[in-house]
Amino acid sequence: xxxxRRVYAMSDLQLQRELQRAGSPQxxxxxxxxxxxxxxxxxxxxxxxxxxxxxxxDQALLDxxxxxxxxxxxxxxxxxxxx
Numbered sequence: 001x002x003x004x005r006r007v008y009a010m011s012d013l014q015l016q017r018e019l020q021r022a023g024s025p026q027x028x029x030x031x032x033x034x035x036x037x038x039x040x041x042x043x044x045x046x047x048x049x050x051x052x053x054x055x056x057x058d059q060a061l062l063d064x065x066x067x068x069x070x071x072x073x074x075x076x077x078x079x080x081x082x083x
Contacts, residue, residue, distance in 0.1 A: 016046045028047070029068055030046075030048045
């Protein structure tokens with residue numbers, strides 16, 4: 001008999017909160033289709049490194065990813081390649 005996997009639906013903010021509770025030190029980039037004051041406030045409160053509204057500019061997202069990775073590396077005390 002084949003087991004069914006449970007699938008849990010959660011928002012990006014819920015996922016980020018759960019990861020914080022589990023001790024994850026990572027910064028997050030949020031991408032949303034709902035550009036509201038509440039969404040922005042929640043992303044900031046959750047410690048988001050960046051918030052983009054769909055559709056996202058490719059280069060801006062790549063820049064944010066590189067910046068966020070450097071924040072995460074700094075937090076972890078890692079050495080940055082190429083520096």
